[in-house]
Amino acid sequence: MWSYIITLRYFIEFSYNGKNYFGYQIQPDAISVQEELEKALSTILREDIKTTGAGRTDTGVHAKKIFAHFDTENPVSDQLTHRLNSFLPPDISIKRIFPVRDDFHARFDATxxxxxxxxxxxxxxxxxxxxxxxxxxxxxxxxxxxxxxxxxxxxxxxxxxxxxxxxxxxxxxxxxxxxxxxxxxxxxxxxxxxxxxxxxxxxxxxxxxxxxxxxxxxxxxxxxxxxxxxxxxxxxxxxxxxxxxxxxxx
Amino acid sequence: MWSYIITLRYFIEFSYNGKNYFGYQIQPDAISVQEELEKALSTILREDIKTTGAGRTDTGVHAKKIFAHFDTENPVSDQLTHRLNSFLPPDISIKRIFPVRDDFHARFDATxxxxxxxxxxxxxxxxxxxxxxxxxxxxxxxxxxxxxxxxxxxxxxxxxxxxxxxxxxxxxxxxxxxxxxxxxxxxxxxxxxxxxxxxxxxxxxxxxxxxxxxxxxxxxxxxxxxxxxxxxxxxxxxxxxxxxxxxxxx
Structure with missing residues (x-):
């Protein structure tokens, strides 16, 4: 018998004040936006969540509008945006979360x-x-x-x-x-x-x-x-x- | 014989980010905008300068446009604005300095x-x-x-x-x-x-x-x-x- 897990892909639109971060992308021994985001998502969804951002930004650079995608095994609730905002520090704000095709890519599909x-x-x-x-x-x-x-x-x-x-x-x-x-x-x-x-x-x-x-x-x-x-x-x-x-x- | 010193009165138009200050007004053991301003003026003009502000602001409150007056024995140069801005910390900015009548008052003449x-x-x-x-x-x-x-x-x-x-x-x-x-x-x-x-x-x-x-x-x-x-x-x-x-x- 087949065991088949369907994964769902979501896009997150968000913004952040880069002042306290060593850029967007996860790196060892330095605080990053991506790390905060994955920690919040993994805690709330009770699942190990990895994100892929539209691009990296350098230390101290801000984002008024940026996107990332993540995959999950469970459909996310409408409450996730609000719950993420409550969990995340004040310098990262989630605008919306929406489903996309499972091969739609935050980095490679950006025009x-x-x-x-x-x-x-x-x-x-x-x-x-x-x-x-x-x-x-x-x-x-x-x-x-x-x-x-x-x-x-x-x-x-x-x-x-x-x-x-x-x-x-x-x-x-x-x-x-x-x-x-x-x-x-x-x-x-x-x-x-x-x-x-x-x-x-x-x-x-x-x-x-x-x-x-x-x-x-x-x-x-x-x-x-x-x-x-x-x-x-x-x-x-x-x-x-x-x-x-x-x-x-x- | 009479010895007579003419004092000149100037108005300063300025702005400040209140984040790091315990308000505008000088007070013991707490950093204030007025203290920074008087320290800068006294150093540059080589004279003990006291200022009178248009009003006090509470801790953390900002000012986009505020005025103060001060008296001096010597006419100030056109360079004073620029020199003050170089001397003052980044969170206080001088917009202009201009002479007024010697009884014109930053607090009492505000309408x-x-x-x-x-x-x-x-x-x-x-x-x-x-x-x-x-x-x-x-x-x-x-x-x-x-x-x-x-x-x-x-x-x-x-x-x-x-x-x-x-x-x-x-x-x-x-x-x-x-x-x-x-x-x-x-x-x-x-x-x-x-x-x-x-x-x-x-x-x-x-x-x-x-x-x-x-x-x-x-x-x-x-x-x-x-x-x-x-x-x-x-x-x-x-x-x-x-x-x-x-x-x-x-």
Missing amino acids: YRTYEYYISLEKNPFTQESAWQLWRRSLDVSKMNEACKILFEYEDFTSFAKLKTDNKTNICKMYKAEWEQNGSELKFTVSANRFLRNMVRAIVGTMVEIGAGKIQPEELRRVIEDKNRNAAGTSAPGHGLFLVDVGYEF | YRTYEYYISLEKNPFTQESAWQLWRRSLDVSKMNEACKILFEYEDFTSFAKLKTDNKTNICKMYKAEWEQNGSELKFTVSANRFLRNMVRAIVGTMVEIGAGKIQPEELRRVIEDKNRNAAGTSAPGHGLFLVDVGYEF
Whole structure:
């Protein structure tokens, strides 16, 4: 006789404040969002639950909207979102949990990722942990937006990738890259099919050097064509970066 | 022969994140915003500077816009704002410093004060320190706005005053009181010529009980007419409260 266990796959949409975490992904001897999530799910569902996230984020990076999937042998109740929120620490919030096809994958089925990076051009006591405070600098935003247009001419972003990486390819399709100023707040929105590790922070760091007049916008071409991380500027700090959306065709 | 020293009076417009302070006003054995400000001014101006604030705020309460005045024997330079910002910790930001008549008073010449109180109706990892997290409750905002209208029928707000206080009078003229919902964020804006100590937080605490259905909006009349702090609800936590404006006729 056959013994057959049906597993059900669920997607979780959630957000987190990255301040107290060494990134999303589980790692030894460092607190991660994934570890908190799996601990909460396993305790509530009384089953050893493993999750797969849409992507990893670096230490201190935030997520306004991110997804993960998990498999379970039992259908989950409508109460799970509320129970998870009560169990999880205040810096992780579950928005919704919904069933998907059992081969639908939080990482591989994502069609785009969108990030926002915030810079404060005035000393702001309320965004110390959510924006790069650059009030000592003067930035020319129009030059930074000129540089954005150049990004679309390329697909190989090796120059913005972390030196040691296990990526098989450094090819990314850029969908959006734009700086917007609202009062003293500067927001960079960038969207692509995928991002290399550290890529957004390396782009922002380089764009700030362009805005400060240290590099001309056109020089970004040389930086990218060098395919060498040392050609680009230093990385912007993690606390200004938010993953804000991941796209799926459910 | 006469020796005559002319003193000049300046106003400072500034903001602060109250998280790490035991309120605005200097007090023994507790860190205050005023102490940080006077230390910075005295060091930079090489003169013992005392400041007078527009009002005190409680422990943990924030200010998006507040004013203080100080007197000095020497005209201050245009660089003072920038130098103060460099000297002060990241959670206090100076917006501008400008001369006023030598009898213009930051506290007594203020014609109104406006506060905002924020409540989050969803678990929000990014407003843990700037909004009261009430996602476990269900609040009827229309009832809370009914209660707002009742506030305008009264001037004696003894019921919302801290029990032990040195106030000579508990009379306040209410100019605005309104709850607005924007997505899962609830904002209470309240403006009056003056506020009693703890008053906004006591009003918010009472209004939340009205929103939760524990008290009917009309019962607010009895609460106010009792002139007894015990008649009102418990105080809302300080971290959701922001002083956002102080009015002057310069």
